Amino acid sequence: MNRLALDRRSQVVAALVEGTSINATCRMTGVSKHTVLNLLRDIGCACAAYHNANVRNLRVRRVQADEIWSFVYGKDKNLTLEQVQSGLGSVWTWKAIDADTKLVISYTIGDRGADTAKAFMQDVASRISNRIQLTTDGHRVYADAVEDAFGADIDYAMLVKIYGASNENPESRYSPATCIGCRTGVLSGSPDPDYISTSFVERSNLSMRMGMRRFTRLTNGFSKKVENHGHMVALYFMHFNFYRIHKTLRVTPAMEAGLTDHVWSIEELIEKL
Numbered sequence: 001m002n003r004l005a006l007d008r009r010s011q012v013v014a015a016l017v018e019g020t021s022i023n024a025t026c027r028m029t030g031v032s033k034h035t036v037l038n039l040l041r042d043i044g045c046a047c048a049a050y051h052n053a054n055v056r057n058l059r060v061r062r063v064q065a066d067e068i069w070s071f072v073y074g075k076d077k078n079l080t081l082e083q084v085q086s087g088l089g090s091v092w093t094w095k096a097i098d099a100d101t102k103l104v105i106s107y108t109i110g111d112r113g114a115d116t117a118k119a120f121m122q123d124v125a126s127r128i129s130n131r132i133q134l135t136t137d138g139h140r141v142y143a144d145a146v147e148d149a150f151g152a153d154i155d156y157a158m159l160v161k162i163y164g165a166s167n168e169n170p171e172s173r174y175s176p177a178t179c180i181g182c183r184t185g186v187l188s189g190s191p192d193p194d195y196i197s198t199s200f201v202e203r204s205n206l207s208m209r210m211g212m213r214r215f216t217r218l219t220n221g222f223s224k225k226v227e228n229h230g231h232m233v234a235l236y237f238m239h240f241n242f243y244r245i246h247k248t249l250r251v252t253p254a255m256e257a258g259l260t261d262h263v264w265s266i267e268e269l270i271e272k273l
Helices: 006-017 022-029 033-054 081-085 114-127 141-150 199-211 226-242 266-272
Strands: 062-072 089-098 104-110 133-136 155-163 179-188
Touching: 006 022, 006 033, 006 226, 006 266, 022 033, 033 226, 033 266, 062 114, 062 199, 062 226, 089 114, 089 199, 089 226, 104 114, 104 226, 114 141, 133 141, 141 155, 141 179, 199 226, 226 266
Parallel strands: 062 133, 133 155
Antiparallel strands: 062 089, 089 104, 155 179
16 A cells, blocks of 8 residues: 655645644645545544553643633534435534643543543543542533542632623624623632633634634634544644643643643654654
């Protein structure tokens, strides 16, 4: 079977992790769409397997969790009931990060329901070896999911943001509503009030929208298949943890967390996986 040379594969992966769409990547590198999608599938599966096996036994103090929306094939309002039931339409990416090292500890793709929340929190708990302080938004399914995963061995608080009325002015149609306040609720343990925050994970969500064309709003770069969406998410988080230097830390999150001693290159990423 023919296979792309390492330098060509590196060009394709580098384009994908910088937010370039599949078609644009094909035009830039001269690689066929079928080959790009096959490479994305292979490296996405390898990234997910590496993360699952190696991002474990973490000692962290403060964790922030959130979920970010995207869609596959089409928005819910434009799909039939059969298409929605098959997994198309709205897709949520659940993510937990270490507020100190910025390491993405765990991620899960699914709907926004209680079953996905429980699976996500079980995975977070399995990767951490000590008691943590956790902050989430006010999504109600978190409460039972956190209790099932951690029991009473956690300091857990919700941060609920209060937004003002939406502005119907056409000039601000795509601007978010103004946040006019926050309220917190302690659900377990004794979390430190100074560190009840979701700022880091929300800023990470912005990086995702800028770094993956599939998450960019008001474009036609959305995923056409759930599998491709998952492969790109796995590649993005692997790149974020091991390759991308965080400007504040001056090292990668994986280096700060002690999972590696150097910055990975794209070639190393491909060769290792």
